[in-house]
Amino acid sequence: MADATRIQIPAALGQRMDAAIARYPSEHRRSAAMPLLHLWQEHFGFIGDEAIFWIAEKLGLQPITFSR
DSSP states (O other): OOOGGGOOOOHHHHHHHHHHHHTSOGGGGGGGHHHHHHHHHHHHSSOOHHHHHHHHHHHTOOGGGSOO
């Protein structure tokens, strides 16, 4: 299982992710999952298990909620 706490996200990417999350009301944070996955892939070039766990943690979701 991936350890989302070990991943270092560049500050600029973190800011873009925070801005994407802010577009959604707090009760609909999960709606930001796809935009965050897109930003991740744009930056890193792929979406691995680490991305899924990191984004799930960031959004307060269980990884299985939007896992493949």
